[in-house]
Amino acid sequence: MSLDDAQRTLTRDGFTIGEVTEQASADVEKDDVIETDPPGGTKADEGSAVNIVVSSGPETQSMPDVRGLPYNNAKSTLEGAPYNFKVVRKNVDNTAAKGEVINTTPTPGADVQVGAEVTVFVSKGQVQVPNLVGMDIEAAKGALDDLGLKYTETEDPNSTSPENQVTAQSVAAGTQVSPGTTIALTYSTNPGTDDGDGDGGEIPTDPTDPGGGGVDDLGGDLNP
Structure with a gap:
């Protein structure tokens, strides 16, 4: 019950109000009674003082x-004492070093209930685009x-570069970009051509004498 109701009840029943103190509580509404001393239900002398502990609401800490x-x-x-917050991480694009905290919700200095959920925004960092050409x-x-x-891929059948070789990239080498950035790649699909002249003669299947005489002819000359 509320402090006002408790005081009226105790006065009506013949007790006097003793010391009233506040105590943080996440379970008992602000200004409601947490406990009394002596506890409720115990016998006490009429006119005796009853101390009351009242909720000041949930305990808070400055963020x-x-x-x-x-x-x-x-x-x-x-997550440590005295905060005991529940931390939620969110990664964001930022030029700060990878893993560095950029901001929080609630913001620094705000009164936050102990044990509450807080969000921490963390930099994804930057990576350097390599030379892919x-x-x-x-x-x-x-x-x-x-x-x-x-990445995305675009074929270039008119390229004079060897087949499957990257001929262009959409982001210049050395540029710092956030992880997840898309780089457009263009590569050659020109299979190349045979540089031979194609006019070579047919290789004979049987060796012949340069003068036209074969083995049989030679044999014929030796026999009159």
């Missing part, structure tokens, strides 16, 4: 400023996969 900290450090602070298309895709980058 600490963890911006700029590595996520694991910030998480340890927020001249690489085999499969090797280029593998390099982008390793960096957490996405």
